Amino acid sequence: MVTPSETENSEPIERRSFLGVVSGLIGAGISAVLGVTIGRFAIAPAFSSSGEQPWTDLGPLEEIAEGKLVKKNVVVTQDAGWGKFQTQRSVWIVRKGENVTIFSGVCPHLGCAVNIKADKFICACHGSEWDEGGKTLAGPSPRGLDSLEHKVEENKLKVRYQDFKQGISSKEVLS
Ligand code: FES
Structure with a gap:
């Protein structure tokens, strides 16, 4: 009871x-x-791309759509301290005729993935936004998108992937 x-x-x-x-x-x-x-933020340096990356073929230039933000994946070699391994990274291509700009798909703020919404780049983690030229429009990103070295050889677009320090206003290669 x-x-x-x-x-x-x-x-x-x-x-x-x-x-x-x-x-x-x-x-x-x-x-x-x-x-x-x-x-x-803490472990990103341990997973940075290792040394000077080779040129990666992104395909024939004329197959890159003009006036659009085109995403491609590249394979990079990383050095985690205990060994090297390969991983896939994204890059964004903006083509206007023969004029090409390629941006890293890593947000300069804290390293989340850069994506697109309509005609601009966005990072969903903390709301950073950039225009198609990589210029910062909004959010906490301390700098614009990081452009990557590229060239056209035998009509093939090639990129050299690099990782950059996050959370600082200047673009510095992560070694
Ligand atoms: S990691 Fe992209 S805005 Fe913070």
Whole structure:
């Protein structure tokens, strides 16, 4: 049989444990977000592209659509300290006739992936935006998009991929 005092006491205990679970979940969520952000920033140098990257073939120049923001993937060699391995990175190509600009697909703020929305580049992590020339329009990115060295050889567009330091206003190669 349940006495009146037991009924009165059980409700606050349930509410307390519910609030405990909710605050625990909120704490875990905040820790996860901070962990991902700080982790990306801290370990990014260990996963930078290794040494001078070779030229990567992006295909015939005339196959790159004009006036559009075209995404291509390149394979780069990375040095993680304990060994080298290959990974895939994205680059963005803007072509106007023979004029070509190629941007790294890595956000200069904290290294999230750059994407597109309509005719501009965006980073969904913290809301940075750039125009098609790579100039910063909005958000916390400390500089414009990082352009990459490229050339056209035998009508093939080629790029030399590089990683750059994040979170600073100047474009500096990560070595
Ligand atoms: S990582 Fe892109 S805006 Fe912060």
